[in-house]
Amino acid sequence: MGKHIKLSTKQFQFLYSYPAYAENRKQQQEQKLPLLARASAAYGDAFYNLKESTRKAVEMICWFAAEKGYCFAKEDYLCDRFGISPRTVRDIFKVLRKAGVIFTVYRHSTRQNGLGAPVHFFADHPLYEKWKTSFSLPDCHAGCQAEKAEIPCESKNEQPKKVSTKYLSLSKKLLKILRKKTCLDESFTPKNVPEDFIKAVKPFFGEAKEIHTLWQKAEIASRPFTLLRDLKDYTDLVTDAFKQSVYALKHRKIKKDFHAYFYGTLMNMFTYQKRRETFATHPVIYNWVDDEDLPY
Numbered sequence: 001m002g003k004h005i006k007l008s009t010k011q012f013q014f015l016y017s018y019p020a021y022a023e024n025r026k027q028q029q030e031q032k033l034p035l036l037a038r039a040s041a042a043y044g045d046a047f048y049n050l051k052e053s054t055r056k057a058v059e060m061i062c063w064f065a066a067e068k069g070y071c072f073a074k075e076d077y078l079c080d081r082f083g084i085s086p087r088t089v090r091d092i093f094k095v096l097r098k099a100g101v102i103f104t105v106y107r108h109s110t111r112q113n114g115l116g117a118p119v120h121f122f123a124d125h126p127l128y129e130k131w132k133t134s135f136s137l138p139d140c141h142a143g144c145q146a147e148k149a150e151i152p153c154e155s156k157n158e159q160p161k162k163v164s165t166k167y168l169s170l171s172k173k174l175l176k177i178l179r180k181k182t183c184l185d186e187s188f189t190p191k192n193v194p195e196d197f198i199k200a201v202k203p204f205f206g207e208a209k210e211i212h213t214l215w216q217k218a219e220i221a222s223r224p225f226t227l228l229r230d231l232k233d234y235t236d237l238v239t240d241a242f243k244q245s246v247y248a249l250k251h252r253k254i255k256k257d258f259h260a261y262f263y264g265t266l267m268n269m270f271t272y273q274k275r276r277e278t279f280a281t282h283p284v285i286y287n288w289v290d291d292e293d294l295p296y
């Protein structure tokens with residue numbers, strides 16, 4: 001386990017007094033969304049199975065971090081505000097650290113081995129480069145581990161290892177064979193995934209599992225926005241988000257996880273789409289920008 005980074009009183013004062021990146025509530029909300037997308041992606045599909053109070057605590061942490069790229073809210077504050085246990089708060093930061101979303105340092109203290117209150121830096125915030133330089137923060141977080149490589153398809157020349165199936169039923173034997181020997185191509189993708197999306201993804205991710213996982217990311221990202229139509233009606237939007245993510249990957253703009261970047265892009269695009277639908281359906285607000293019938 002690496003040595004903890006400690007902030008001196010002078011360093012913390014510099015951190016605290018540094019000008020805010022988000023200068024008002026609107027900017028803070030806009031900056032919070034990609035941080036929240038990255039945080040929820042750390043949980044994966046399990047994020048929406050968390051208790052509402054826990055999800056709200058995660059959202060508040062991202063809200064605090066949106067202003068300057070860090071959060072130092074105390075454990076007691078989050079517990080009291082959202083009615084959650086100290087262990088739940090610690091688990092939130094543990095999950096975010098392990099996924100590489102945050103890096104935690106500690107204020108200097110004369111007690112507890114010199115470790116005072118924690119300060120959590122969000123790696124995806126625009127100010128992280130500033131904090132990394134100022135406080136010698138790492139490029140790759142201490143708790144961040146490389147993703148486990150998926151088992152590749154075995155070539156015809158490779159001999160699979162013999163696995164005893166003496167005590168397995170026929171269905172379990174078949175499942176084991178499928179898992180070990182077969183990579184399912186795009187034709188096996190579940191029918192809830194639109195054909196147009198499959199065609200766009202196929203040249204880059206040819207396996208059914210990977211294509212389905214990407215579509216599930218879109219389903220999760222769309223849930224908070226309560227859009228007017230079914231997700232399949234926004235296939236072009238999801239496909240465009242995928243293409244933007246691939247472009248960013250090819251130009252080495254994605255430093256960490258492709259799925260997380262894709263998820264964040266979706267969140268931004270769904271946010272814009274929700275605004276357009278709100279303008280279009282609101283009885284009072286009129287969208288003058290998109291009105292093509294105006295004489296000027």
